Amino acid sequence: MAGCTITSGRGYFCGGQVGGIKKIYLANYYDAARLTGVTTSTTAGSIGAVTALTTADTNALTMFEFDLDRQSSSFNQTILTGKGGAVAYQSEFEFQLSHESEESWSRMQNIVEGLWQMIVLDNNGVYYLVGLENGVEVTGGTYAHGGDVAFGDYVGYVVNMTGAEPVPAFNLSTASPFTSFSSQLTLSAVQYDTAQV
DSSP states (O other), X not given: OXXXXXXXXOOOOOSOOOOOEEEEEEEETTOTTOEEEEEEOSSTTOEEEEEEOOOSSOSSEEEEEEEOOTTOOXXXXXXXXXXXXXXXXXXXXXXXXXXXXXXHHHHHHHHXXXXXXXXXXXXXXXXXXXXXXXXXXXXXXXXXXXXXXXXXXXXXXXXXXXXXXXXXXXXXXXXXXXXXXXXXXXXXXXXXXXXXX
């Protein structure tokens, strides 16, 4: 029972945080350099290091940045418990990425069919690592470009993703993980942002 005892209470937090997420960073779960673990520092809840598989070619996992529509995307974690003592944490996402383009057609298809490790940046500037052991995958969504009627209707992608892990998503703090864990993570500079016209 030593693992489920507490040594302090929790006070009331003053206001100042906001909801929502603004960026996600995706990495191929089956990359030769995928992340395999984290090291917690002496401060409870903070992460001191991440560990990536190493190969002859690289020891850094490449992640790709996706900018999300403002105040339109969400990240929640559901606690799952079983009568036999099982506990898991299910991460659930809904992302909105507006606009259509030729490259979006193939890129979004890749995302729908793949398995991912993910870092999430919320609107408070906090980074979270999701899908470390089991990955994250698309479970549904909409290509919102066929049923629009008025000029103001949404054109783009609504993507639902889910992952389940034995622990909650790791809080990586507010420092960029691509600086803090620079020997394990690489941020690709490749992005596209030209809409279909």
